[in-house]
Amino acid sequence: MTKLVEIKNLNVSYDEERVLENVALTISRNDFLGVIGPNGGGKTTLIKALLGLVKPERGEIIFHIPATKIGYLPQINQIDKRFPIKVIDVVRSGKTEKHPFNLFRKNQEETTHAENLLQEMGVLHLRNKAIGELSGGQMQRVFLCRSLMNNPELLILDEPDTFVDNHFESELYEKLRELNKRMAIVLVSHDVGTISYYVKTIACVNTHLHYHPSNIISTTQLASYNCPLQIITHGPIPHTVLSLHENDEQHGHNH
Amino acid sequence: MTSNMGTIIDLFSYDFFANAFWASLFAAITCGIVGTYIVSRRIVFISGGITHASFGGIGIGYFLGLNPLLGAAVFAVFSGLGIQFFTQKGKLREDSSIAIWWSLGMAIGIIFIYLSPGYAPNLMSYLFGSILTVSTTEIWLMAALSALLIGFFALMYRVILYVAFDEEFAKTTGLPVNLINYLLISLIAITIVLNIRVVGIILIMSLLTLPQATANLFTNDFKRMMPLSVAFAFIGSLTGLLVSFFADIPSGASIIFTLVVLFGLMKWFVFLRKKWLKNGR
DSSP: OOEEEEEEEEEEEETTEEEEEEEEEEEETTOEEEEEOOTTSSHHHHHHHHTTOSOOSEEEEEESSOGGGEEEEOOGGGSOTTSOOBHHHHHHTTSOOSSTTOOOSOOHHHHHHHHHHHHHTTOGGGTTSBGGGSOHHHHHHHHHHHHTTTOOSEEEEEOTTTTOOHHHHHHHHHHHHHHTTTSEEEEEOSOHHHHTTTOSEEEEEESEEEEESSSOOOHHHHHHTTOOOOOOOOSSSOOOOOOOOTTOOOOOOOO | OHHHHHHHHHHTTSHHHHHHHHHHHHHHHHHHHHHHHHHHTTOHHHHHHHHHHHHHHHHHHHHHTSOHHHHHHHHHHHHHHHHHHHHHHTSSOHHHHHHHHHHHHHHHHHHHHHHSSSOOTTHHHHHHOOGGGOOHHHHHHHHHHHHHHHHHHHHSHHHHHHHHHOHHHHHHTTOOHHHHHHHHHHHHHHHHHHHHHHHOTTTHHHHHHHHHHHHHTTOOOHHHHHHHHHHHHHHHHHHHHHHHHHHTOOHHHHHHHHHHHHHHHHHHHHHHHHHHHHHHO
16 A cells, blocks of 8 residues: 555644644555544644644654645635635636746646536536635535646545535535545545445544544444544435444434 | 816826826726735735834834835835734734734834924825825836736736635645735735825725725626726726815815715616616516
8 A cells, every 4th residue: 555644643732732642644545534523623633734734743744745746625614705716716726836936828728627627526617606606515516626636646625514415415425436546535524424434444533543444433432532423414315324332322313 | 067177187287286196096006906905815904004003114204304105114014024924923813913013003103203303294194195295206106016016916816816815725735825925915015105195094994995895896806806996996086186176175085985985886886787687587
């Protein structure tokens, strides 16, 4: 297995508060890792570490691929939806500029690439719309296109299932499964039940990281990982029935 | 009407009015472009901080007998870079950092103007603007800044757009985000200082936001918002200038008032057009 990114003994703190402690994680080619954990547990910090956006307080992050080969889909609520920018420009912004100060170059190739991605996601007709005119699902498709502009070897998605309808959610996961044939994927989600159907391995992050080398995880295990999570699944989305401890009454199955 | 047109043309034979005309044009170009960035990026409050911080430089300029605008430029650029630095380091909340620069600049300005011997001439023109007193040197400086901004935004358009839209994502694609931010904050500072004489410290925020709000009624595209803002800013400041001349009221306030009226009219126009299109179906 070719290693893409390795995290060793990582500590990260913000304002003296330890967000990640002694975290070790290796991302290899073909991985499909689901990252779960409570809010404020350090999920987002972990992916910022994978993106090279945080300075380790201790430990190291070793990148075996160039930073531009890591695609990123941030949380949708971090984006200013009223910013005056067209969909096609959002997608094109995903392409790394080799010479950012030399803009007298032909852009046709880049535009065509962006349009092909939009076509693939079925949102080409929105190319000249302002980003704010889109629905949540359409917006996620556009941001997914943006994250694919550099043909990444590793794709990192931060809660892509928020603000989208169930139909789009399952469509998105099928798309990711297809993309996983070409690239490793790290998927952060609060919806353990749904993602466990698609991911290959799971990491629970709550200051510490517990790596779980399969996609089946029981609430008992979650508890032992100190990962207090409610397991929720929605109606028509296919999901794994999680192995359940006999006396475990906590397992909520909210439909 | 004819006599009025005649009067308007006659106005150009006065040097001061010709200067005011050019000042309106270059104010529109510089504020239209920079304001589009400010509004899109929601850093209006930062610009307010820089504007008021520059008053400290005006005070020191008076005290030392230098050109107050020179002092204002130094203060504006340093406060801009300072706000950017502290925000980027995350040591201080952005709004607190801005408020500190804002009030510190005003305090320094007041102290030094108080300490300056004699009466401070033109002080009011810095606070409330006086487009008719803009000097020929200042016009040339504004013209140079206009050329610089047009060149910079044309060359760097995509980089500026990407960093402004999603700074963190731009970092992951390898853009020099911090460099771009520092360059832009410096350009904002210089734009503010060179426009202080046109509408004044108190009112300059509106020249950076009102034409953009008006342009935003018609387009949601950063690239189109810039020239459209320039156009609305120019129409507003020229009309405001004429109104101030004929009604004999201060030019800064007259320009801002015209810009507000222009915004209101356009908003009403867009509303009527939408209604008409709906009924037409």
